[in-house]
Amino acid sequence: MSPRLQAVYLVRCEARSIEERARAIAVEQSVEMPVSAIADDFVRSEIVGRVEGITERASGLFEVRVSLAVETVGYDPGQLINMLFGNTSLHEDVVLTDVALPQELVAVFGGPRHGLHALRRRVGAPARALTCSPLRPRYGTSRRPMAGRRATCRASRAISTRCARRSRSPKTSASTPSWSRR
Numbered sequence: 001m002s003p004r005l006q007a008v009y010l011v012r013c014e015a016r017s018i019e020e021r022a023r024a025i026a027v028e029q030s031v032e033m034p035v036s037a038i039a040d041d042f043v044r045s046e047i048v049g050r051v052e053g054i055t056e057r058a059s060g061l062f063e064v065r066v067s068l069a070v071e072t073v074g075y076d077p078g079q080l081i082n083m084l085f086g087n088t089s090l091h092e093d094v095v096l097t098d099v100a101l102p103q104e105l106v107a108v109f110g111g112p113r114h115g116l117h118a119l120r121r122r123v124g125a126p127a128r129a130l131t132c133s134p135l136r137p138r139y140g141t142s143r144r145p146m147a148g149r150r151a152t153c154r155a156s157r158a159i160s161t162r163c164a165r166r167s168r169s170p171k172t173s174a175s176t177p178s179w180s181r182r
Helices: 015-030 041-047 077-085 103-108 116-123 148-168
Strands: 004-012 050-058 061-069 094-100
Touching (some): 004 015, 015 050, 015 077
Antiparallel strands (some): 004 094
16 A cells, blocks of 8 residues: 545534535546446546544534545646546535645655745744735746746746845836836
């Protein structure tokens, strides 16, 4: 049996239907199809998400712990996010609240220096939401985005420099950076 990651969801629903709702979340987050349509025994026993526990937190509010197979992640950070949020994130009555990764995935994704706690420590945001604005890629003379990390770093640096320059300058048209006059 391979290691499994644990996803914890808060689900708002009636007590009489929480077990069915939890099973539906486990299936949706793992195979996205009716289990009855799966012919392969390995997929049914190892890949389909499992409900590991249901705890009532308040009247009509339940914590649902679902385990997902590491194979479904494929050691890809984007796929990990998809496996955790997936279509269930579209439902107003379900919220992902926690994740426990097996050591195998922690090692692949960079270990404790790159986790949420390390990021919070680096940016000085110990207890508030971490948010950011999307950055448009910087274009070269060919009008194609510059490749990879360099483009993002240059775009971030350019925006930071422009904002700092603008906040230090008096508000005159001569001192307004050219990028804001468009």
